[in-house]
Amino acid sequence: MTRVEYIRQLEFSLSGKLSKKEISDILRDYTEYFEAGKAEGKSEEEIVRALGIPSVVAAQILSENEEERTAEKSAPVKVGERVRGWAEKLSAWWKKAWACIAAFFRGLLSPEDRLILLHGQEEAPPRADTGGEPGDVPPPPPPGKAKRVKRAPSPRRPFWQWIAGVACGIFLLPLAAMGLLGGGLILLGIALTLAMLALGLILLFLFGLILAFCGALGVSFFAGILPGSAVAVGILLTVASVAGGVFALCLGILLFRGTAWLVRFCLGKSREAWRRRPDRDGGWSAQDETQGGML
Amino acid sequence: MNTQFRKGVIEMCILALIARRDMYGYEIVQSIAQYTEIAEGTxxxxxxxxxxEDYFKTYLKESSSGPARKYYSITPAGREFLETLKKDWFEFAGIVEILLRGEAL
Structure with missing residues (x-):
């Protein structure tokens, strides 16, 4: 194969897959390589053999390009890909939220109930570290509970786990109430804004009609005062309702975010604590791992 | 040797070579090819x-024989990257050597 043939094959393998500018840049590099080899007294045949098969070289160029593109986050993304990215994010969020809810309800069950649910037996399965003192060591606290309680409960006493469960319930109740209140306020704000806006617009329209009517009749008194003040009231009402709605909306969003932040704060802290726990029981580990991954 | 592994090592060698002085393509390829067998086109x-990735800058320089040569020079980001690679490599190589010799860790 000659140099011209080599370059042509390389161009053929790359064409359509890279921009013209990139291809000409690449071909320039290889041409330079041939020239430099020739200056050292190598034959074209030798250089071609050392370079390797053009299609393989082209494949590597393309794969390196691919690598670089995935490494570059700022690269422009197509609209479809972006939408798919959002959808994936949304579904990931939903999965996380669902895992939180599920963990919460699992946390409400006592450890014994969980064991029975998990293994379908009356007795808890034997554990590796209970050899010396059977029945004395309780199972590790369920992850749902451990995640929510700031003071890590002693794993030795199921009693503490009950306290922790109740505490976490008490702790979460106002949070849930706050979240509900926030959501309600947001909805109320939107509804109120829309309703008042409609009312204000109707008023404006009606008194506009009266104004036109009076004007047509030539009644100067009514035309001047009554519709004029009515229009002012309509405008005021509209502005006030919009402002009220926006205020309610902001308050609702703030409440919602505050709740979310609190939940994340509590979950985040105790999640770390849970991760650091040594694995005490093979029976739990698989499930705990999945939860740790999801939360 | 595994292709992926080999590619990573060659990448590191290229960075180390250009960190010493600016070089053009043919020079770089020959410096590596004289020690190990590679498809030079890769x-x-x-x-x-x-x-x-902004680890190198390039500039063209006229040569006495043939067309202008494209020289590669390392950027500060490239140096930083090379330092990380070197650190990882020496750590890794140390452990591999211990394991291959069969000594206790």
């Missing part, structure tokens, strides 16, 4: 990627 794609 060095340019790595050079291109490292350049587009």
């Amino acid at each position: 060095v340019y794609p790595i050079l291109r990627r490292l350049t587009s």
